[in-house]
Structure formats: structure tokens, C-alpha cells
Amino acid sequence: MQTTPFQIAVPDADLDDLRRRLRATRWAPATPSPAWQQGVDREWLRELVAYWADTFDWRAAERKLNALPQFIADLDGQRVHYVHRRGEGPAPYPLVITHGWPGSFFEFHALLDHLCNPAAFGGDPADSFDVVAPSLPGFGFSPAPAQAGSAAFQVADCWASLMQGLGYARFGAQGGDLGAGVSVALAARHPERVDGIHLNFLPSSYEPAVGADRQPLTPAEDNYLREKNEWAALEGGYAHMHATRPATLAASLNDSPTGLAAWIGEKFRAWSDCGGEIERVFSKDDLLTDISLYWFTQSIGTSVQMYWENRLQPMRFADGQRVAPPVGFASFPKEINHPPRSWLERTFNVVQWSEMPGGGHFAALEKPALLAQEIRTFFRPLRKG
Template sequence: MQIEPFHIAVPDADMDDLRRRIRATRWAPATPSPAWQQGIDPAWLREFVDYWANQFDWRAAEQRLNRQPQFIADVHGQRVHFIHRRGVGHAPYPLVVTHGWPGSFVEFEALLERLCDPAAFGGDPADSFDVVVPSLPGFAFSPAPAQPGTSAFQVADLWVSLMSGLGYRRFGAQGGDLGAGVSLALAARHPQAVDGVHLNFLPSSYEPAIGAAQRPLTSEEERFLREKNDWAALEGGYAHMHATKPLTLAASLNDSPVGLAAWIAEKFRAWSDCEGDVERVFSKDELLTNISLYWYTQCIGPAIQMYWENRLQPMRFAEGQRIVPPVGFARFPKEISHPPRSWLERTFNVAQWTDMPGGGHFAAMEKPDLLAAEIRSFFRPLRT
């Protein structure tokens, strides 16, 4: 496997073009609805993108991101961008952490520090990890796949090859959002390589066998499925668009930085434990570092394409099918779905389950200390 160092360097011309586009925005007419009721709040968005054009320092963000050891690997013809951060300790345990949408590898800056050097945060150096954070194909600096068919299952195959090429024959996996699907696919397809999987989200397409031969649904499971369907009806329009008409959406989001900012920032507010104030949890600079990454790499279209692929290859399991590697689950209170433990236990060996005291969908950014502690606890008995 060929690996080369990588350094982020956005051309000045791209930054100038971004500012020009923001200043030339043709704003949509406002409606009389209350703020945030129908999506992004136009007043907040105007102030947000004005900050993007006139105050946000991409070069400072770029310099900070470049302090992370980044690489590009050619994995069976697919180029994959990744961070490879070595742990501080006697025997760091290898862990691949996978992001989702609308996130990116920048979600894990704080988490990386806590996983790789736990002693610096009051933890035990024996809990340190070697952490690999790949960018999903089509996200950030990982080019889009040349051929159709790259769902979570094919990404799992890429990750096994990547980790093997880095010298890790066995390892753990962690993920939320799309990364949770990749992590479960790793456990399902590669139990000989994956010691265990830790999740802070359950993929929406996950469906265990619930036929006549299986135990009937519990009242908790029935309530979860009703809530899941209700959420999809009111909040899941973005996912339906991603999974059915990604190119139509990409045509506008790739051309308009304001449209892109609205599409992504609204989700950070809606899915986080922010009590309606997104800047209570995320600074403008944190939000714009992630959004700028989508803008400068023009990856919004290729990124949402994965929803199309996952719809064609959903995470469904047959009657009697069991996944061998143990699973840990951290259920954050403001996550967009709250599956009961029994729902996962129909297919998975759930070895650790924790109801978290705070946090939402972007747990690595919102509650890095809590998430790091859960990951350390889950993998501690698996290190041998």
C-alpha cells in the first residue's frame, strides 16, 4: 500500500472566490414564521456568513489542522485521506474512528488528544490508543469513488486494508452517524480483524430479523420504532433527498456557500444538546472550519452520494444472524434516535451500554471527555 504525507493548502484564489460569492448572495425572501421553525433562521444565517466572509481566519484553522499527522493512502485504487496519531504510553491500542455527515475528520480534534494521551487529561497511560481517522470516500480530501456501489460495507473493506497496511492486524472501531454503519459493517464482515465496536449512534437502516420465529417486539421497541418514524416524517427530509436525488441537491449546494452553510449549520443546531442556541456548544470558528472544508474540497455532492449507496445496501440482518465482536453503545440524550438495548441485542453482543448525562449527535465535539472515557472503558478488556 502506497502512503504519502499530506498537507492542507487551500489556494488564495479559492478564498477570494468564497468571499465574492458570499457578498453577491441573492437572499431568499423571509417568511413570517418564528425563528428556526422552518429551518435555518435567516437573521442568524446573515450574521454567520458575514463572519465567514470578513472575520473567519481559514489560514489559522488550516495551520491547526496541519499539526495533525495526515496522509494519503492508495487502497486498492481508492485514495484515502487519514490522520494517524500515535498514542503516548507503553502499548497503545489501534483504533479506527469514522466520521459521518455533516461532519468530517475535524470533529475528532479534541477526542484525539484524549484518546492518544489520556495521562494529559488525568487518565491512565495504559488506556492510550493509536488512532486512525480516515475521511470517508468522497469526503474532504478522499476523492469520490470512481465506480458506484461504495456503501458502508465497501468502506469497511477499505478500512481493513488500510489498517493492515499500517501494521494493525487486529484493532477496534468507533463511529457515529455514517461512521456507525461503517463500524458495524467492519464487525459483520471482518470479525477476524475487529476486536470490538463502540458506537454513539445506530444507523437508521439497521433492521434485525423480526419475523414470526423471533421474540415479539417489546413495548419499548414499539415506542422506539414509532418515534423513529415520526422523526423521519418531520426531520428526515434531508436524508430522503440525499438518498434519492443527490445530484439535484448538489447542484445548488456546490455553487452557493450560503446554501451550504444553511444546509449544514441547521443540522448542528437541531441535533446537538444546545437548547436552541447552536453557539452555546459550537463556536462560529468550529462550525466554519468544518463547513469551509466542505466548500474548498467541493465534496458536498460526493459526500451525500453515500446516502444513495446505503439505501441500496441497507444494514439488515437475517433470522438467526449474530455478529460476533462485542459492541459498546453510548446513548446521548439529544441524539436524533434512542434505540433500546434490546433492539441491538437482537443481532449484536452488547457488552457495554451507557445512558450519557448530556450531549447530542456530535458527541466527539460536544462531550469529548465523556466519550473518551466510554471508549477507554469499553476497549480496556479487549486490549489483550
């Protein structure tokens, strides 16, 4: 595996082009309706766009991102961008963590502090991790795969190669959103190398192993499936578009930064534990750092392509199939779905289950200390194996 250090350096011309486009936004007429009822709130978006054009300091954000140790690896022709931060402790444990959509490696900037240097937060240095945080193919600075067919399972194979190339024969995995699917696929396809996986989300396409002796649905499982279907009908239009017409969507969002901010910003509000006030949890600077990564890398189209690929390769398990590595699960109250423990236990060896006191879909950004504590607790016995 060839790997080279990487630093972000967006050209000045790209910054000038972004500001020009933002200031030339052609605002869509709208029928009056309550704020956020039909999607992004127009006035909130106007304020965000004005801040992006006139106040947001990308160079400051760039310096913050470049403080992370970033690299590009060449894995048999697939280039992967990743952060590799070494732990500060006697024997840091290797952990690969994977983001989702509309996130990025930026999601983990605070979580990395807690995982790599627990002593700085009053923790035990023996709980430190060597953390590898790759950007999914087609996201940010990881180019899109050269060929179709790269779903969670193929990304998991790529991550296994990356960890091998970095010298980690065995490791743990953690993820939410699309990253949860990659973590599950790692455990399913590479159980001899993956000690365990910790999740804060269950992939929506997950279906447990079934057979002639399948147990009937429990009331909690039946309620979960009903609520999941109701959510998909009312809130899942974005995912259906991603999974069925990604190229059509990309043509619009890759050309309009205002459209991109609307598409992504609305999800940060809807899926977080912000009580409807997005800036209670995310500052404009943090939101725009993430959105800007999509804009400057022109990766919105290639990122949503993964929904298409995952639809063609859903997270379904054969009759009697079980995933051997142990699983830990943190259920955050404002997450978009809440599977009961029994639903996972049909396929997985669930050894840790936590109902979290606060937080939503973007747990690493919203509650980095809480998530880090769950990750440390889960992997503590596994790192001794």
C-alpha cells in the same frame, strides 16, 4: 499500500472566490415565521455569512488542521485521506474512528487528545490508543469512488485494508452517524480482525435478524420505532433528498456557500445539545472550519452520495445472523434516535451500555472527554485479549 504525508494548502484564489460569493449572496424572500420553525433562521445565517466573509481566518484553521498527522493512502486505486496519531503510552491499542455527515475528520481534533494521551487528562497511559481517523470516500480530501456501489460495507472493506497496510492485524472501531454504519459493517464482515466496536449512534436502516422464532416487539422497541418514524416524517427531509436526488441537491450547494452553510449549520443546531443556542456548543470558527472543508474540496455532492448507496445496501441482517464482536453503546440524550438495548441485542453482543448525562449527535465535538471515557472503558478488557 502506498502512503504519503499530506498537508492542506487551499489556494488564495479559492479564498478570494469564496468571499466574493458570500458578499454577493442573493437572499431569498421569506414569509414571516418564528425563528428556526421552517429551517435555518435567516438572521442567524446572515450573521454567520458575514463572519465567514469578513472575519473567519481560514489560514488559522488550516494551521490547526495541519498540526494533525495527515496522510493519503492508495488502496488499490482508491485514495483515502486519514489522520494517524500515535498514542503516548506503553502499548497503544489501534482504533479506527469514522465520522459522519455533516461532519469531517475535524470532529475528532479534541477527542484525539483524550484517546492518544490520557495521562494529560489525569488518565492511565495504559489506556492510550493509536488512532486512525479516515475521511469517508467522497468527503473532504478523500476522492469519491471511481464507480458506484460504495456503501458502508465497501467502506468497511477499505478500512480493513487500510489498517492492514498500517500494520494492525487486529483493531477496534468506533463511530457515529455514517461512521456507526461503517463500524457495524467492519464487525460483520471482518470479525476475525475486529476485537469490538463502540457506537454512539445506531444506523437508521438497521433491522435486526428475524426468523420464525422472532420474539414480539417489546413496548420499548415499539415506542422506539414509532418515534423514529415520526422523526423521519418531520425532520428527515434532508436524508430523503440525499438518498433519492443527491445530484439535484449538489448542483445548488456546490455553487452557493451560503446555501451550504444553511444546509449544514441548521443540522448542528437541530441535532446538538445546545438548547436552541448553537453557539453555546459550537463556535463560529468551529462551524466554519467544518463547512469550509466541504466548500474548498467541493465534496458536498459526493458526500451525500453515500446516502444513496446506503439506501441500496441497507443495514439488514439475515435470519439468525448475529455479529460476533462485542459492542459498546453510548446513548446521548439529544441524539436523533434512542434505541432500547434489547433492539441491538437481537443482533449484537452488547457488553456495555451507557446513558450519557449530556450531549447530542456530534458527541466527539460536544463531549470529547465523556466519549473518550466510554471508549477507554469499553476497550480496556479487549486490548488485553
